[in-house]
Amino acid sequence: MIVTKNKTTNVDMSILTTYQNLRQATLALCESLDIEDYGLQAMPDVSPPKWHLAHTSWFFETFILKPFDKEYRPLHPVYEYMFNSYYHGVGDQYPRAQRGLLSRPTLPEILEYRAHVDEAMIRLLAHENHEARDTILQRCVLGVQHEQQHQELMCTDIKYNFSFNPLHPALGKIPGAAQKATLLPLTYREFDASDARMGYEGGGFHFDNESPIHTFHLPAFRFANRLITNAEFREFMQADGYNEPGLWLSDGWVWKQANHAKHPYYWVQQDDDWFEYTLYGRCPLDPDQPVSHVNYYEADAYARWCGKRLPSEQEWEAVCQQLLLEPAHSPVTLHPCVVVDDGVDIVQMFGSLWQWTRSAYSAYPGYRPAEGAIGEYNGKFMCNQMVLRGSSCVTPPGHARASYRNFFYPKDQWQFTGIRLADDP
Numbered sequence: 001m002i003v004t005k006n007k008t009t010n011v012d013m014s015i016l017t018t019y020q021n022l023r024q025a026t027l028a029l030c031e032s033l034d035i036e037d038y039g040l041q042a043m044p045d046v047s048p049p050k051w052h053l054a055h056t057s058w059f060f061e062t063f064i065l066k067p068f069d070k071e072y073r074p075l076h077p078v079y080e081y082m083f084n085s086y087y088h089g090v091g092d093q094y095p096r097a098q099r100g101l102l103s104r105p106t107l108p109e110i111l112e113y114r115a116h117v118d119e120a121m122i123r124l125l126a127h128e129n130h131e132a133r134d135t136i137l138q139r140c141v142l143g144v145q146h147e148q149q150h151q152e153l154m155c156t157d158i159k160y161n162f163s164f165n166p167l168h169p170a171l172g173k174i175p176g177a178a179q180k181a182t183l184l185p186l187t188y189r190e191f192d193a194s195d196a197r198m199g200y201e202g203g204g205f206h207f208d209n210e211s212p213i214h215t216f217h218l219p220a221f222r223f224a225n226r227l228i229t230n231a232e233f234r235e236f237m238q239a240d241g242y243n244e245p246g247l248w249l250s251d252g253w254v255w256k257q258a259n260h261a262k263h264p265y266y267w268v269q270q271d272d273d274w275f276e277y278t279l280y281g282r283c284p285l286d287p288d289q290p291v292s293h294v295n296y297y298e299a300d301a302y303a304r305w306c307g308k309r310l311p312s313e314q315e316w317e318a319v320c321q322q323l324l325l326e327p328a329h330s331p332v333t334l335h336p337c338v339v340v341d342d343g344v345d346i347v348q349m350f351g352s353l354w355q356w357t358r359s360a361y362s363a364y365p366g367y368r369p370a371e372g373a374i375g376e377y378n379g380k381f382m383c384n385q386m387v388l389r390g391s392s393c394v395t396p397p398g399h400a401r402a403s404y405r406n407f408f409y410p411k412d413q414w415q416f417t418g419i420r421l422a423d424d425p
Contacts, residue, residue, distance in 0.1 A: 015137060016125045022144050023118055025396070026056065029154055032171055038107050041100030042164055046157035046414065051083065051099045054110045056147040057117040058083035062090055063374055064139050065117065068132050069124050075116045076105070089373025139374070141205050146377075148396040155279065155334070155394040160414045163266060163277050170281035172334045181338035183229065183288045188222040188423060189345055196318040199364060200403040209378040210403045212366045216314045222423040223311060223319050226339065227348045227355070228302065231287035233294070233419075234274075236302050237263055247304045252297030255411050265293040265413040279334040279394075290336045290418045292353050296386045296410035299356040299419045311422035313359040313405065316389040320402035325349050329397040336393050336418065351395070353418030354388040354406055361385040361407040385409050392416035 030049055038050040058079060065072040082102065084093040105113070130136060155171070162169045199213040200206035242262050245253055266277040267285065274285035303309050319325065327350035339347045362382050369379035385407040391400035394416060408415055
């Protein structure tokens with residue numbers, strides 16, 4: 001947890017510890033990488049690990065050190081251009097699709113850049129009497145959250161990059177043998193109509209797209225107790241669901257035809273056996289694991305085939321509110337996990353897979369982005385994307401919350417995304 005005290009020079013220094021732990025956690029994700037892995041970029045939507053390491057440093061440098069540390073000197077002036085992602089208010093950006101061409105700076109030079117930024121950040125955070133102390137702390141908290149997002153992106157991007165290698169490389173080692181979990185039967189819980197308060201409430205951090213708080217009328221609905229499994233999705237495949245046009249949105253059918261889609265991403269069939277590529281390498285497909293790496297089109301088609309639908313983001317958040325569900329601060333697992341029937345009504349809301357909702361990503365009533373380049377963080381992406389809720393097995397502990405709004409394009413498969421069903425009474 002990040003703890004700060006506002007409008008005072010007596011600031012709780014846990015922010016400094018949080019910053020240092022964050023930066024070490026990012027490097028720890030790379031411990032099993034070899035030098036050749038750091039520059040891989042298998043498609044424009046993913047970035048090389050080396051670029052992630054530099055960009056997260058660029059964020060602290062650009063939005064904290066340059067405006068508020070008079071002693072700070074950039075390590076290299078061209079880094080502002082090379083490692084700017086999409087902040088047009090800062091300046092031009094190196095083309096996203098060509099990040100894999102950046103063999104220089106080398107990995108040691110990027111690690112030197114991280115150390116250069118860390119040294120300056122630690123010095124600035126320790127300056128309790130700085131005139132812009134409150135703003136520095138607020139932006140540091142944003143920078144921490146930003147780097148946590150990139151920690152998750154590093155896992156998803158590395159998995160995608162590795163998946164093209166016939167050696168099926170692994171980022172982590174499979175945990176020790178554990179007792180086989182008991183899968184919950186798929187059931188639905190009914191929720192009455194209500195006027196739900198949506199958005200973040202509390203004194204902690206939240207992104208601007210989680211506010212302002214507003215009331216939303218929800219008709220009665222039914223909500224699945226768990227995510228859809230590999231075995232359940234295979235039934236859709238065996239019923240020829242990928243070739244039934246009546247199940248697919250128009251754009252989804254175009255995507256399916258163009259990509260010859262027949263199964264979830266990372267699934268591979270050998271003879272009569274199915275395998276799945278994971279961050280532990282290629283593994284036999286576990287029928288009880290939640291189906292992952294399906295895009296919005298696939299999730300929607302599956303729901304139609306079941307005679308159900310995807311939940312709205314308002315329904316998803318209302319379930320969390322009514323059942324007081326919050327994410328547990330469990331460690332990153334690199335793979336979705338089966339849940340044991342322990343008497344809990346609704347499970348896998350957090351820490352397994354991001355869950356597609358049928359809600360388009362748009363602004364809440366009264367939303368206003370922050371001024372300046374930092375206001376480009378969320379608001380300008382509110383077009384043609386769908387909202388996902390929850391968190392995944394590679395979301396850093398403490399990053400998610402019930403009001404968190406993730407968003408991706410309907411075609412995207414490389415994220416850890418899954419399916420939860422809903423229905424009308």
